[in-house]
Each structure stands twice: as structure tokens, then as C-alpha cells.
Amino acid sequence: xxxxxxxxxxxxxxxxxxxxxxxxxxxxxxxxxxxxxxxxxxxxxxxxxxxxxxxxxxxxxxxxxxxxxxxxxxxxxxxxxxxxxxxxxxxxxxxxxxxxxxxxxxxxxxxxxxxxxxxxxxxxxxxxxxxxxxxxxxxxxxxxxxxxxxxxxxxxxxxxxxxxxxxxxxxxxxxxxxxxxxxxxxxxxxxxxxxxxxxxxxxxxxxxxxxxxxxxxxxxxxxxxxxxxxxxxxxxxxxxxxxxxxxxxxxxxxxxxxxxxxxxxxxxxxxxxxxxxxxxxxxxxxxxxxxxxxxxxxx
Amino acid sequence: xxxxxxxxxxxxxxxxxxxxxxxxxxxxxxxxxxxxxxxxxxxxxxxxxxxxxxxxxxxxxxxxxxxxxxxxxxxxxxxxxxxxxxxxxxxxxxxxxxxxxxxxxxxxxxxxxxxxxxxxxxxxxxxxxxxxxxxxxxxxxxxxxxxxxxxxxxxxxxxxxxxxxxxxxxxxxxxxxxxxxxxxxxxxxxxxxxxxxxxxxxxxxxxxxxxxxxxxxxxxxxxxxxxxxxxxxxxxxxxxxxxxxxxxxxxxxxxxxxxxxxxxxxxxxxxxxxxxxxxxxxxxxxxxxxxxxxxxxxx
Numbered sequence: 066x067x068x069x070x071x072x073x074x075x076x077x078x079x080x081x082x083x084x085x086x087x088x089x090x091x092x093x094x095x096x097x098x099x100x101x102x103x104x105x106x107x108x109x110x111x112x113x114x115x116x117x118x119x120x121x122x123x124x125x126x127x128x129x130x131x132x133x134x135x136x137x138x139x140x141x142x143x144x145x146x147x148x149x150x151x152x153x154x155x156x157x158x159x160x161x162x163x164x165x166x167x168x169x170x171x172x173x174x175x176x177x178x179x180x181x182x183x184x185x186x187x188x189x190x191x192x193x194x195x196x197x198x199x200x201x202x203x204x205x206x207x208x209x210x211x212x213x214x215x216x217x218x219x220x221x222x223x224x225x226x227x228x229x230x231x232x233x234x235x236x237x238x239x240x241x242x243x244x245x246x247x248x249x250x251x252x253x254x255x256x257x258x259x260x261x262x263x264x265x266x267x268x269x270x271x272x273x274x275x276x277x278x279x280x281x282x283x284x285x286x287x288x289x290x291x292x293x294x295x296x297x298x299x300x301x302x303x304x305x306x307x308x309x310x311x312x313x314x315x316x317x318x319x320x321x322x323x324x325x326x327x328x329x330x331x332x333x334x335x336x337x338x339x340x341x342x343x344x345x346x347x348x349x350x351x352x353x354x355x356x357x358x359x360x361x362x363x364x
Numbered sequence: 365x366x367x368x369x370x371x372x373x374x375x376x377x378x379x380x381x382x383x384x385x386x387x388x389x390x391x392x393x394x395x396x397x398x399x400x401x402x403x404x405x406x407x408x409x410x411x412x413x414x415x416x417x418x419x420x421x422x423x424x425x426x427x428x429x430x431x432x433x434x435x436x437x438x439x440x441x442x443x444x445x446x447x448x449x450x451x452x453x454x455x456x457x458x459x460x461x462x463x464x465x466x467x468x469x470x471x472x473x474x475x476x477x478x479x480x481x482x483x484x485x486x487x488x489x490x491x492x493x494x495x496x497x498x499x500x501x502x503x504x505x506x507x508x509x510x511x512x513x514x515x516x517x518x519x520x521x522x523x524x525x526x527x528x529x530x531x532x533x534x535x536x537x538x539x540x541x542x543x544x545x546x547x548x549x550x551x552x553x554x555x556x557x558x559x560x561x562x563x564x565x566x567x568x569x570x571x572x573x574x575x576x577x578x579x580x581x582x583x584x585x586x587x588x589x590x591x592x593x594x595x596x597x598x599x600x601x602x603x604x605x606x607x608x609x610x611x612x613x614x615x616x617x618x619x620x621x622x623x624x625x626x627x628x629x630x631x632x633x634x635x636x637x638x639x640x641x642x643x644x645x646x647x648x649x650x651x652x653x654x655x656x657x658x659x660x661x662x663x
Binding site: 151152153246247248249250253267269270271273280281282283284287288289291318321322324325359361362363364 | 450451452545546547548549552566568569570572579580581582583586587588590617620621623624658660661662663
């Protein structure tokens, strides 16, 4: 199988109550591609500016990520600045600069267009729809979104939702789109809009996966050392889809394991800033947490 | 084994966005005793006023609850009025009237004092400590509390916490008592204060059980028809302790199953007002949800 990920490569400035980190590597594509790289060799589509470090592209390549779809444009890389409260679930956006992302028209090259699994990371839904139309015959299309697009582009967003198999969002966003306060009901409404699987990301409370005949609830791997939650959701999605790409089947038991690996990879991401922990983890550590998570929930 | 439950019997007035219910049966003891009654024959200690319906005591007796410890005093029954928002997790207390609870001095009669398991439901920590001292040689003592006591009686509360084995509270309360924003760290601090097991109730997100060498995470049984969340935590605690009283051992696998039954009984409670659904459930329905919950989380 092959997995194509479309998303952002970015500079993030992150402020937590303890420390401020300026212009570290971020973006949905960075986290999801690296998380996926432990299971398969993802191909990525993104745009960077002249200021983006070639060393990070090299790092992606060393981890088996196909970066031929990364375009370098004149100008500055997408920039996001966020601040977290004492409770790491409290996040506020301080500043967003689209920069080279402003005029990004992602193109799927010939072999990219043959993707078996396509992940439309969190970007403008109009771009997501455009990319969706370029994929020839994907077996599975997944998308992620955030409240920005729910508020500013509800109609394009709903059009994309109709065209995907797997929809990722956090609990508040699922409730917003479905206009219902009960998460299960909201999730079922989203299923009626198109996707066959809705994956509700609940941060420290884990994830809820809802299909038409399928429901799976997963605890988050318990972390005491939460340094920076940025990228947790993207890491979850990347590992989830990377695992499915590896096994090549979408049976309920695959979906459950894929989500557990998603939770495990997210737990590594949040233990350090940027992708620092995510790139340093070993396969043995991943398997160890996977087994620990399985024990954590079994009764 | 034998389980003694000390708590409140009350009249609740509940307002949801849909409906207002006046003076329905409530109180921690009502919910926890009924939930426990599906597993064992609990003995309860509580006080009611002259206005409390003898029919409810009869109902408890028919469910095998030993009500010899319920005292009827001159005056009015404890009264609580609460309001829920569209999101059932948003609860505000409109009014509390202690009434006969004001001067309640609970006494454990001779056979009650021989309890193997003692549950100190959510009442004034000074009363909890007094009752704790009356139990002769309990194998397991559990307690519940709410933010009212954390704010108004922090020192008596900490004294009781030192004398119990199992501590129940919701996630915000655990963080408040431990003065730490990370739930795992907060839970571990509470373990250092005395209990060998901390059970964090997280409402729709389930529960987290933390012991010194033990961790267990449990999803909530997914409910679409949440009518009134009042009593969910008490039902969880009652079923948890009722199941342990039934099996008579406290092995990790018992603790896990007990928590799953707790989650199942709480899921019934919130599907109707007061104890209406809780008293109408069958053993087959309980087992069915238990198995569904097991499937929901397995991977």
C-alpha cells in the first residue's frame, strides 16, 4: 500500500507556563509523517519557504519519508504561535502567518496520485477538496480539521466531509459541526454526512471511534511529563494511517490496533517540544507502550 | 462479607434544559445502595425527616437493602436543588437545605460496626471520621467527597483521607486536593496521603483507577439518552463496592471488573430522573452492558 499525507510544515513558537520556544519545527505534516514513518514510508505534500532548514527534510528522508512532494517557494514558511495554560488542554493562538501557504496549490504527482491511503491534514477545506479530486482511486481517504474552518468555511468543509472515509476532529469540533451537545449523537450525525468512521480526539481522555456498526473507546496513554501537547492529534492520525497502510486491511481489529498505536505515538510527541521525542523513540519503546496500554484497559 | 453505606437520603429538585422535576428521591445513599443491591445486600445509615416517603424505604427493603440504620427525625429531609446546562457536565447548585442533616450524628449499630466494607458517602468529613472510628475492623474503607468540603473543611478532609483505602472524587477535585494540574501526578500525591487506591471519576470520559503498582483506565459506557446525570458517581461507587463485597477479594482483576460494573450502573442511572431507571434494570441488562463495555475497549 502507499500513504500520501498533505499538510503543513511550519515554524511554531510555543509558550508554556515554564518556558518559551521560538521557531521550532511544527506543522501537521511534520508530526503525522514522522509518526507514520514507524509503520510505513509515507509520501508527503507540503510547501516551505526559503527559511526552512534543509536538515529537517534530510531527517524526514532518513526516516523513510518521501519528500518529493515538498515544494520550496520564495518567501517565509508558515508560522504559528501558541500559548498553553497550566492545564495543557487550554491552548490559545497568539499569531498565525500563512506566508507561503497563502497561495499554495498542492499537486499530487503521478505516483502520489495512485495513493491507496490519502490523508488530508488540517488545511483549508477548499485545498483539501482539490487534492481529494486529484487522487485516482484511493482505498481510504481521511481528513482532519479545526474550529477555524468550521467557523470560516462551513460549506466547503461539509463538501469535503462528504468525500472522505475517515473524519478526525476533537470533541468540541464534532459537537460544533453536528450541532449537538451529546458526543455520541454528534458523531452519528457526522456519519450520516459521509464518512464511515468518525474519530473523536479527546486529548488526555483518549479517543472515541464511531462507525455505523462499530464503536471503540480508547484511553490516552497516561503521561505525567506533558511538556508540549502540540502535534498530538497529528501524531495520532499519522500513526493510525501508517499502521493501516502497513497491514493493508481495514478490519475492525486493525482499526482498534491502529488507534492504540495512534495514542502511543501521541504520548511520545507531548513529552518534548516539537518532534524531538517523536524522532528519538525506538520500536521497542513503541511496543512497550502499546502493551502497557492494552493492560491498562483490559478487564 | 458485608457492606455498610453511610450517606444522604434526600429530595432533589432537578432542572435540565428540557424539564424541571420537583422533590424527587435523591441523595448519595439512595443511588449507591440501589446500585450495590444488584450485587450484595448493603446496610445503610442515613437520616430522613417526617416528610420522607415510607414507600421508598419499602422499595429499598424489597431490593434487599438493610435499612435498620435509617433514622427518622422530626423536621424536613435534606433538600438539594441543581440545574444542568445543555452540556450535562455543567451543573450548578441552586439551593441546599441541610434540614435534619444539620444535627445528624450517625451511629453504627452492633452488626453494622462489624462491616467488612465501609463506604463513607459524600457528607461532612467530620462525620465521616466519626463513623470511620466506629467501625471495628473493616477490611476496606472507601470515601467520596465534593468540592464543598475541599473548600470549607480541608483539614478534617485530609484527616479522613489518611484513614481510608479507597478514595473517590472527580478529576477537578483530585487536582484541587493535590494542588497539581496533571491528573496522574495529582492522583499519585493522593496515594501518598493514605489511600491505596484513588478512583478518579471523569463523567462522560470514564474513570481512572490509580494504585501504587496499579493503573486502570475505563471508558464510560456510551449513552446518547442522558436525561439526568445526578447520582452517576454514587451509582458507580455503590456498584464498585457491592461487587467487591460479593466476590470477597480485592485482587487487581476484581478491582477492574468492579469498576466496569460501576460504569454500567452509572450508565443506567443517567438515563432517567432520580432512581427510576436504576430500580427497573434487570440482571440480564447489566450483564449485556458489561459485555458491551468489554468489547468497546478491547484491542
